[in-house]
Amino acid sequence: xxxxxxxPKHLVMGMTNKKxxxxxxxxxxxxxxxxxxxxxxxxxxxxxxxxxxxxxNESVPSRFSPECPNSSLLNLHLHALQPExxxxxLCASSQELAxxxxxxxxxxxxxxxxx
Amino acid sequence: xxxxxxxxxxxSVVEKEDVTLDCVYETRDTTYYLFWYKQPPSGxxxxxxxxxxxxxxxxxxxxxxxxxxxxxxxxxxxxTASQVVDSAVYFCxxxxxxxxxxxxxxxxxxLTVIP
Numbered sequence: 001x002x003x004x005x006x007x008p009k010h011l012v013m014g015m016t017n018k019k020x021x022x023x024x025x026x027x028x029x030x031x032x033x034x035x036x037x038x039x040x041x042x043x044x045x046x047x048x049x050x051x052x053x054x055x056x057n058e059s060v061p062s063r064f065s066p067e068c069p070n071s072s073l074l075n076l077h078l079h080a081l082q083p084e085x086x087x088x089x090l091c092a093s094s095q096e097l098a099x100x101x102x103x104x105x106x107x108x109x110x111x112x113x114x115x
Numbered sequence: 116x117x118x119x120x121x122x123x124x125x126x127s128v129v130e131k132e133d134v135t136l137d138c139v140y141e142t143r144d145t146t147y148y149l150f151w152y153k154q155p156p157s158g159x160x161x162x163x164x165x166x167x168x169x170x171x172x173x174x175x176x177x178x179x180x181x182x183x184x185x186x187x188x189x190x191x192x193x194x195t196a197s198q199v200v201d202s203a204v205y206f207c208x209x210x211x212x213x214x215x216x217x218x219x220x221x222x223x224x225x226l227t228v229i230p
Contacts, residue, residue, distance in 0.1 A: 042206055042220035043160070056217075088158055103150060104218060106160035 003027075004107035006091050012113045015081060021110045023074040023091030031055075031097045032074040033104065034066060035090040043090055049074060050097050081114045088112075118142065119209050119221035127227045128197050136192045136224045138207030144168075146212040149183065149190045154223070155203040166190065197228045 004025045013019050023032065031050050035043035048056035049068040057066075063085075065077040074091055088109045094102040120139045128134045140149065151163040164174065166183050174181045178195045194201050207221040 040223075040225075042223055045217060090158075090160065092160075103162050103165045105162060106152075108157065108159040111158070 004091055004093055004105050006089075006107035006110050008110055009108065010111045010113075012115065013078070013081065014115050015083070017081075018077070018079045020078065021076040021089055021091075021112075023076075023107055024072055025093040025105070025107075026072055027093065027095075027105070028071075029093035029095050029105075030071060031094045031102070032068065033092040033094075034074065034076050035092065036085075037088040037090055037109070047076075048097065055097065078112075081112075083114050086112055086114045117222075118219040119207050121205075121207055121221035121224050123224045124222070125225045125227070127229060129229050130199060131196050133193060133195050134197055134226065136194075136205050136207075136226065138190045138192065138221060140188050140190065140207070140209045140219075142188075142209060142211055144211040144213050148210045148212075150208040150210070150218075151181065151190075151192050152206045152208065153203045154206065160206070163192075194226075197226075199228050199230050202226060202228045 007022045011019060033048050034046040036046055037043045045058050046060045047066040052068045052071055063080050067075040088111050090109045091107040092104040094104045096102050118141050122137055126134060147168045149166045153161045153163055164181055171183050171185055180193045182191045190207060204223045204225045206223045209219045
């Protein structure tokens with residue numbers, strides 16, 4: 001199984017809502033990532049988890065809150081978002097942290113719209 | 116400074132033509148890895164290839180081939196006999212072993228194959 005799954009596929013939320021994005025992988029990977037991608041731009045790294053611990057936080061606003069309940073799951077909790085947060089949110093996993101030979105496998109993404 | 120440069124923003128070719136996507140990278144590390152990913156309109160980033168800095172052998176996989184040249188810091192990607200299904204955004208990426216864990220993406224090249 002070389003698949004990373006993400007739910008939901010699409011999400012529309014108001015600025016006062018609280019929602020969560022979910023990501024799951026069953027490849028035994030120990031590193032998981034959240035990226036944000038705006039249209040016609042490359043993915044921007046948000047968070048990295050390694051062995052279920054937060055390893056990198058790329059100065060992301062606190063309205064984004066990651067959580068790694070176990071080695072297969074990664075959540076991104078959203079609260080009080082702004083319209084400019086509308087984007088494609090991609091989850092990825094790799095055997096270990098990037099920076100070694102390990103390619104990242106990406107999920108299909110959640111397309112988020114903030115009204 | 117941009118670590119990975121994809122100078123071609125958009126390319127259009129007619130089906131069955133060959134097309135080369137350019138990627139130029141910048142690093143001071145002696146050990147690093149280069150990647151190509153494909154992102155079709157559905158949004159998922161699909162891993163295509165990984166190459167490490169010590170292996171300059173060119174690689175061919177079906178209609179895809181990659182030309183890695185350390186002397187010019189380039190890792191170009193050629194699609195032979197292009198097909199409509201090749202239409203996508205293609206990202207080149209770099210990861211450095213000694214300078215942390217980050218994946219550096221280029222800005223992407225949008226390829227349109229016209230039937």
